Amino acid sequence: MADSQELKEKFNEVEPALCSFQRDQIYRMLEKARRDLQEANDYIVRRCPKCGYVLKYGEKWLGGGFTNGEGSKPMWRCISCRKRFTKDHGQLTWHSQQSQAVWNTVIEKTIAGDSIADTAAEVDVRPNTALHMRHKILKALEEAEEAGPVHLRDQVELDEKYVQYSHKGYNDTVLPGRKRGEAASRRGISNEKAA
Secondary structure, eight states, X not given: OOOHHHHXXXXXXXXXXXXXXXXXXXXXXXXXXXXXXXXXXXXXXXXXXTTOOXXXXXXXXXXXXXXXXTTOOEEEEOTXXXXXXXXXXXXXXXTOOSOHHHHHHHXXXXXXXXXXXXXXXXXXXXXXXXXXXXXHHHHHHHHHHHHSXXXXXXXXXXXXXXXXXXXXXXXXXXXOOOOTTOOXXXXXXXXXXXX
């Protein structure tokens, strides 16, 4: 494998022959690799997700190889149970080939309400991938909401909304049927509407 100096020299030789799209792709790939390496160096797991073993002072996980695929991640092996795991076991990025930086951008775009196409273009992934990432985020939010109560702060306002009763599927109603979108026979609050 060539060292970084040899790679720089080869890239400088080839760069003038590349079109702007190819240069941009290479620069993006290099930037992605730099971010991934920085994240991998900064993050430390203290508890084994498989058996719950906690590292003691001075202990380190054993090397466990890498995951398969283009965005391979380092794996560690537990000292106690000898099972392998990645640093993001059980998190949003688990089973994902995208970096944490890409996930952060997708989360920001989801909160902002941007379209799937805009999100995909921003993080340089296919729209289908951005859609799957958004679904995973929304599923995690739904599970978090179901897990515990949501406490609202500051001022909260609730307004009533009255909708017309739907008798679809009931044969024994005394009210006549109505077409979809048809207005009620009386304006305002009446026995034809439910809050």
